[in-house]
Amino acid sequence: MEEKTRNKINEKKLGFWKWAIASVIFRLILIYFPKNLNLSSRPEVSTPVTSLRRRNYSLYKYIHMYVAEGYWLKQLSMSPYAGSMYHGSPLLLSVLGPLTAIKIEGQPNHLLCSLVSVLADFICALLIRAIGRILQTAHGQNLKSLGLDTMLEDIEILPSGDIAALVYLWNPFTIFTCVGYNTSPVENLFAVLSLYGASSGIVPLAAFGWVIASHLSLYPVVLVIPAILLLGYCPDMPPRKLFLQRNLQKTGDERSTKSHVQHRPLTNKPAEATFFWWRVILFFLWASIWIAYVLILSAISVKEYGGLPEMFKRTYGFILTVKDLSPNIGVLWYFFAEVFDFFRNFFLIVFHVNILFMILPLAIRLNHRPCFLAFVYLAISSMLKSYPSVGDSALYLGLMALFVNELAEMQFSFFLFCGYVGVSLLSPVMHNLWIWRGTGNANFYFATAMAYACFQIVLVVESVSAMLNHDRKIRKLCTITKG
């Protein structure tokens, strides 16, 4: 079977590079027509936190956000946070800031930043592909150790890594985000980097990706749990109980007279079933090193402008307190525009705890599939985060494609597809109706945001239940082969 899959992967490889390069070229073409598309001013693509330059010609003047503005403020030796425009990391400012200012003769002035986005997207896709490879080999090994490999020979297994990478690259959401001149591709890159590091067992890389991703956009902080699980155990596999049963059976066969099953020699046990504490401790060690490093660099760069407390207030504080209520595809802006100030703090806590509530139950239920767990966490946080954009959806949809083989029997896939297409077309129209034509109102736009949230919920619920069904099926097969 492995040979067969390898052949298939080799077959697909050519296709992969062809399509990947085509997607890069497509992006480069789109970058040359930014004025016609004007994507960077769309609320679906740009949020106050991610926008490099957000322009709005609307009658309802939103607050304009500029990374460029933050950079210029800094050039004028003022705090980059002074104008309440910039809410990103100071490190990002020192890297991307100069790029927003450099102009190449005869080229559009956003070119360099857009090229960074394209590069980030491409690397991200390659990392997703590598994760897919790792998952696939792990999958093969696991089936072998369960004794199911001979049975599944005639079943077509798709090269999930290639598919996921291509889904990520050709997803319209990713393309719009990439062309839309904002920092989402970079943030996504670091989130994927941490997953890649964790799944391939490179502890420093995992810690680095996690620290930077959390530093940039806060929400990837929940990825710490999948990362620990990935490092502690190994990449995704069927429930560990099955391996135990299997071993139980094997040892039972070998020494049918003896009953010291709990003292089995370690060699019989698959390596995955143990929890590598030392790797987790190493991860935290590295993470603290990276955190210290990032904090020191940040402290140096914002030294004159109020130091780290100011930075925390202006970045994480801005994300957590939902200060900016300009419309986006999330549900929080409308709610907090309506809610009485008196209750504001209470609801802020409620909404944020909502994400935290789901972490533990999901971690317990899906602890044998850390990569899938990461997908679920990212999907949930992109649904409930304060300034969501389609870039977040692009990331979790790309990760979801890693599990094509497992999710083969997912229900409502067609319904969800139609829903995503419908909502992503309807949302700009409703925005136009509200802002430009004045015949609609905020409720029109918010209705699409709610529909979008509903579709995301259905997607998460259905994919999790499909995954659990898949595990059940493997268990059933195990019992069949046993009998």
Add this chain to the structure above:
Amino acid sequence: MAENKPKPRPIIRLGLFLISHSLLVSVVCCTAGVLALLLLPVLGKNTYISENALMPGSARPMLSNDDVYEGERFVNQILSFNTMSTGMEIPNMMAEHIMDLGGEVNHHKFLPQFNKFHPLHFFLGPDTGTVPENYSCLSYGVNTVGITRAPRGDGKEAIVLVTPYNSLKITRGEALSLGIAYALFSLLSRVTWLSKDIIWLAADSRHGEYTGVAAWLRDYHTASSGDLKHSETCAASNFPELKRMHNGFQHAGTMAAALVIKVADRSTEFEKDALTIYAEASNGQMPNLDLINIVNYLAVHGQGYRVKVEKIWSLLNAWWLKSLGHFIEMLGKLAGSLNPQWNFGIPVSEYVECTATLASSLYNQALGVPTGPHGAFRDYQVDAITMEISPKFSSSLNSRQYETLLQVGRLIEGVVRSVNNLLEKFHQSFFLYLLTSPNRFVSVGVYMIAFALLVAPLPLVAASLFSDATKSNPNTEEDKPASKPASTDQSALTFTSWKWLYAAKQVLIVHLWSAIVTLLPYFVDQIPDYSPTTKLSIWIVLSIITLLFLDSFSRSSFSSTSRSRDTEWTLLKSVTVAAAFIGLCLMSVINFATAEIGALILVPMCLTAVPMRLDDKVNTLRALIRGACNIIFIFIGFPPTVYFMLKGALDGFDNMRFGDFWNWAESLWAWNSATYIYMCMVHLPCWVLCIQTLRHRC
């Protein structure tokens, strides 16, 4: 309870029930949708003035005889210009007069905009526009803008009066409308109650009535000084500026409302003076209903006008409409005799008249082309209408000049006074409505029902086809000899729930093709000196070539695996129907009228499509009828056929040419109508996909 398989919730059971009876449901829903559309005239409500602050007719008109004499003298002075070489005589005279009244004045020069192809213009909002090079000085249009500042206002709001006239060849009607505006302006520059500035825009209509107004609005809102800078070279020779006049672009506040005043040169056949209201702006947008209401109220009750809105005359004599009207009247009487409160019936003549008006309202909104210069205002969220006054007898236009000036002046004074009372923008009344007569309307809540009924079968049919396709799959797989006992169990792993991806790919490719077809006219139009017929032929041929090319490309790059062919077409149809549903819903938000008319054609076509070979095999009467229906619907569904049939129904089938369709499509995209995008990117791909379903081998 726990032993039984848990029953799904009632709402899911209802959904499953509807899906399993989708054929019946779709027939019932479609019929109900068409009937609801025909019942709309009966369901129309009388208009009422929703905003309390308007208070129309609460004050006595102040327009005095002196003002009217002034206006009359102004008209005569304009008409005394015999030859107009530069077109600057009237603007200069107007500027003099306005300055004598104490108003501010400036000239605004503009160039005609060319038909530009902006397929996505609709979503991006107004742009600043570009000025073509190489223009002779004579081709500049000159708008004259007079502003009187409100004594009680803060200069933040304004009311606009627009009088389009041709500066090269002025007609009597245009002169009269200028006179009316002048009389009003002289009154309004004196009154003390004014709290909004008055802008009088005498728009030069030498390049069309719309162009001048649109150019002025564009420069007003983008704060540029117009095309003046481009005319600097020839300004000195051709435009002797008046010394006292302000040179820059004069601004007042944001516009609360705009009234376009026109006097028709032809007369009406009725014994009363008539006032025709045009309200449709681009993409079926309408001004707030309150604006139409106050004009209607003041015209009918104040000045005794007969107020009209456009109607489709050919429908007035349609026999089927009359018999339907008889039927509805009878039904209404019957219902009224049973319970006097159910008195919904309306007389036949009224029903026919309302239907003709409603049809015209639907048609004009669906076309997405503004019906007058007022359309330019709606792009900037300003409510505006055109009022066209046609006097009783044409011969007496001369003798009744004074009377007309007084009546229309007082009417507009009343409207201005009402709008002047407004504290906020128009927001109280409806924006989304269809007019069935000047004082009756159908609001969005009512007309949505007809559309919702019409499209409701689409998701149901898509779901039922989809579930059919996924259900039938395991059966076909079980037929295969199972080599291993577990393989039947495992065969489900072959992505049954993702089978639709192949169909989705096909639909996606056709939609991609439709995007190319949408953009093709832009390139075809670059070819000069071809007749519309040739251009249309080139367009069609290029479209077919790209379709064939894309089709072969998709076949080669994604080689189809061995799939069961019966389920393939059901999936294809399911995805097509879903795409049609999304497209129609989207269009109903953008332009309801287009979606309604489109649904009438698209829904039956999508629902009946079944492979012809399937019908061939069965060879029953039902299959025969279905096949015939399919062919008829496909024939009707081709966009040019729809156009020619509509045109034939409206204007008769004489002197119709093949190239007309090209001209029509060109006018649609020149006006940035969303209808063009709908036609090319929703209707056309669904039509092609239906043909593909029909041609499917199974």
